[in-house]
Amino acid sequence: MAVKTILQAINEALDQSMEKDDSVVVYGEDVGHEGGVFRTTAGLQKKYGEGRVFDTPIAEAAIVGSAVGMSVNGLKPVVEMQFSGFSLPGYNQVVAHVARFRNRSRGKYHLPMVVRMPYGGGVRALEHHSESLETLYAHIPGLKLVIPSTPYDAKGLMMAAINDADPVIFMEPKRIYRAFKQDIPEEPYEVEIGKARIAKEGNDVTIIAWGALVREVEKAMKQVDDIDAEIIDLRTISPMDTETIIKSIKKTGRVLIVHEAYKSFGPAAEIISRINEEAFFYLEAAPKRLTGFDVTIPLPKGEHHFIIDPKQIAYELKKLMAEKA
Amino acid sequence: MLFKDFDPLKEEMLQILDQKGNIVNDKLVPKIKKATLMKMYKTMVLGRIADDKAVQFQRQGRMLTYAPNHGQEAAQLGSIAAMDDNDWLVLAFRELNAMLYKGVTLEQSYLYWYGNEMGAKYDEDVKVLPINVPIGSQINHAAGIAYASKLNKTGEVALAFIGDGGTSHGEFHEGMSFAAAYDLPMIVVIQNNHYAISTPRKKVIKSKTLAQKAIAYGIPGIQVDGNDPLAMYLAVEKARERAANGDGPTLIEAVTYRMGPHTTSDNPKLYREDKEVQEWAKKDPLIRFKKYLIDKKYWSNKKDEELQETSKKEVLDAFKKVEKSGLVDLEDIFKYTYEKLTPNLEKQMNAYKKYLDEVGE
Ligand SMILES: Cc1ncc(C[n+]2csc(CCOP(=O)(O)OP(=O)(O)O)c2C)c(N)n1
Numbered sequence: 001m002a003v004k005t006i007l008q009a010i011n012e013a014l015d016q017s018m019e020k021d022d023s024v025v026v027y028g029e030d031v032g033h034e035g036g037v038f039r040t041t042a043g044l045q046k047k048y049g050e051g052r053v054f055d056t057p058i059a060e061a062a063i064v065g066s067a068v069g070m071s072v073n074g075l076k077p078v079v080e081m082q083f084s085g086f087s088l089p090g091y092n093q094v095v096a097h098v099a100r101f102r103n104r105s106r107g108k109y110h111l112p113m114v115v116r117m118p119y120g121g122g123v124r125a126l127e128h129h130s131e132s133l134e135t136l137y138a139h140i141p142g143l144k145l146v147i148p149s150t151p152y153d154a155k156g157l158m159m160a161a162i163n164d165a166d167p168v169i170f171m172e173p174k175r176i177y178r179a180f181k182q183d184i185p186e187e188p189y190e191v192e193i194g195k196a197r198i199a200k201e202g203n204d205v206t207i208i209a210w211g212a213l214v215r216e217v218e219k220a221m222k223q224v225d226d227i228d229a230e231i232i233d234l235r236t237i238s239p240m241d242t243e244t245i246i247k248s249i250k251k252t253g254r255v256l257i258v259h260e261a262y263k264s265f266g267p268a269a270e271i272i273s274r275i276n277e278e279a280f281f282y283l284e285a286a287p288k289r290l291t292g293f294d295v296t297i298p299l300p301k302g303e304h305h306f307i308i309d310p311k312q313i314a315y316e317l318k319k320l321m322a323e324k325a
Numbered sequence: 326m327l328f329k330d331f332d333p334l335k336e337e338m339l340q341i342l343d344q345k346g347n348i349v350n351d352k353l354v355p356k357i358k359k360a361t362l363m364k365m366y367k368t369m370v371l372g373r374i375a376d377d378k379a380v381q382f383q384r385q386g387r388m389l390t391y392a393p394n395h396g397q398e399a400a401q402l403g404s405i406a407a408m409d410d411n412d413w414l415v416l417a418f419r420e421l422n423a424m425l426y427k428g429v430t431l432e433q434s435y436l437y438w439y440g441n442e443m444g445a446k447y448d449e450d451v452k453v454l455p456i457n458v459p460i461g462s463q464i465n466h467a468a469g470i471a472y473a474s475k476l477n478k479t480g481e482v483a484l485a486f487i488g489d490g491g492t493s494h495g496e497f498h499e500g501m502s503f504a505a506a507y508d509l510p511m512i513v514v515i516q517n518n519h520y521a522i523s524t525p526r527k528k529v530i531k532s533k534t535l536a537q538k539a540i541a542y543g544i545p546g547i548q549v550d551g552n553d554p555l556a557m558y559l560a561v562e563k564a565r566e567r568a569a570n571g572d573g574p575t576l577i578e579a580v581t582y583r584m585g586p587h588t589t590s591d592n593p594k595l596y597r598e599d600k601e602v603q604e605w606a607k608k609d610p611l612i613r614f615k616k617y618l619i620d621k622k623y624w625s626n627k628k629d630e631e632l633q634e635t636s637k638k639e640v641l642d643a644f645k646k647v648e649k650s651g652l653v654d655l656e657d658i659f660k661y662t663y664e665k666l667t668p669n670l671e672k673q674m675n676a677y678k679k680y681l682d683e684v685g686e
Contacts, residue, residue: 034523034595057493057529058460058521086459089495124440126390128458264669293673295662300389300440302653305677315684 028080060090085128099142156191346616393585399610403557464500490521551579
């Protein structure tokens with residue numbers, strides 16, 4: 001075991017995957033020599049050379065599109081979008097090709113590629129550096145969308161993503177890149193994609209979150225010790241682990257979904273629909289969601305209005321518990 | 326014709342004022358009014374101090390992330406000074422000097438980097454688009470402005486900036502192709518400061534010069550000493566004449582250097598040698614421009630000392646106001662989403678206000 005941050009865990013997952021499998025290549029803007037603006041890929045170029053770890057021109061369509069070509073020609077590319085806000089020039093490639101190659105070629109081709117991107121707010125950043133764009137990726141058939149919230153999962157999910165036969169969008173909650181450490185196995189391991197994690201068992205209410213918000217939910221629980229909540233860390237947004245969610249709702253009868261992504265048409269809307277479809281009669285109160293407002297995420301001097309804090313989660317939770325069906 | 330005399334494929338670079346401040350190309354010295362030269366210089370001094378101070382404030386924890394301009398002032402000021410008042414300025418994000426020259430206030434600039442959107446709301450008559458972070462996308466905006474100008478025969482020309490790294494982006498290519506196809510009145514100045522964050526320009530761009538990319542679009546391209554304000558002025562002046570004549574866009578590569586970090590979050594020691602930085606320090610645009618003005622008897626060391634003092638005061642005063650600006654109001658993060666607040670947004674805002682009332686901030 002070794003004590004690691006999320007950032008170090010991802011770095012280790014990349015390192016061990018490259019060590020084990022020569023077909024893994026890692027590239028993106030400033031990814032090679034510098035090891036990424038967050039240093040997530042630090043040391044990899046030194047160890048594996050400029051052929052397998054390299055800096056690219058500023059050209060997201062080329063980064064994602066070339067990964068399609070590499071994938072069909074025997075490589076396993078792990079590419080970086082410097083920030084999720086800058087993934088959009090590559091989005092055309094993602095939607096038009098990455099998500100569809102298996103289907104279009106009727107299974108002849110498949111794309112074992114990973115698109116990594118730091119995402120989320122709360123880091124006092126410039127414009128386009130704080131968005132939570134889960135919806136844009138979760139909406140597209142053929143993609144998997146994975147978001148870790150702990151160092152253990154970060155490593156295991158990244159290793160699973162690289163070995164997955166299908167393309168994985170891997171969003172990294174940059175706010176907690178270095179926020180805390182966890183003792184994780186030194187040897188390679190995988191965490192199954194498509195399975196949620198019960199972060200805490202409970203009976204009164206189900207709280208569903210992912211990424212940096214899981215920790216905020218955990219902090220909120222300290223302000224409401226009389227509420228016995230079950231916390232689900234979704235980990236994979238798509239394909240979603242509906243089973244774990246439904247099982248929990250059937251037990252608790254109440255649900256609060258917390259995410260920083262914009263509210264309208266967002267992930268919580270989808271989760272609530274599934275709950276309504278499969279566990280409607282178990283509900284003791286209307287499902288609730290605490291999300292980013294439907295406004296462009298503000299620059300730092302207005303960001304506090306937008307960012308969801310534990311106090312707000314506790315407040316919504318109390319309101320939810322007070323509701324009668 | 327200037328653009329014929331400097332072949333970008335042969336790396337022929339236009340220079341008029343060398344790094345010591347001596348005229349090396351007598352015949353090409355552009356005719357610039359004294360008032361214009363002095364406005365350029367005064368903006369350069371103010372811009373330099375404001376830039377260095379912004380980095381210092383950030384180090385003290387009083388400013389958020391900042392993208393320094395130090396060393397790139399002439400590339401910006403030579404360009405903007407050659408434009409008309411009626412023209413447009415389309416920004417990337419490292420053009421403080423061009424902004425100040427064109428009427429964006431220092432307070433507004435600081436406020437933006439301080440983390441307040443109000444800093445991107447320039448005065449009504451200031452034809453400058455807000456700072457544009459997604460690399461390359463601004464070139465298409467400039468093309469659109471130029472198209473409207475051409476259609477409505479307003480005579481306006483769009484001047485856009487981009488970095489060396491930005492010229493690899495699809496958006497750059499698309500915007501250039503679009504503007505060239507319709508002979509639009511657009512000028513694109515590439516500030517080739519040799520790095521895109523940690524990535525050296527030579528490592529990821531095969532073209533000998535960035536100016537030569539113009540050839541593919543069927544328009545003139547010229548490489549210019551970006552630390553020479555006179556050469557930059559001349560190149561943009563000629564490009565503007567072309568634009569005004571309906572001859573279409575021009576691509577200008579300003580060869581310069583970013584003396585500071587990419588932004589205050591960046592550590593340049595990871596990717597470049599101090600020796601290289603020191604070499605470029607000798608090419609400082611401010612030193613050569615000042616000498617030129619003193620040689621011309623437009624300026625003196627004594628006046629310069631006074632200017633340094635008043636500029637410094639101006640910078641400190643502006644930042645003082647910014648530091649007093651406080652946080653953004655809740656209403657303001659909703660208000661500018663649409664022309665009118667939608668019922669959905671109103672509901673979200675009111676629910677949040679109720680929460681604040683009940684729980685306190
Ligand atoms: C589309 C897009 N991708 C990535 C980024 C992140 N990023 C910000 S600045 C920068 C480098 C820009 O280099 P260059 O164009 O040379 O301009 P400079 O910063 O040197 O002025 C990058 C990659 C971005 N802002 N937009």
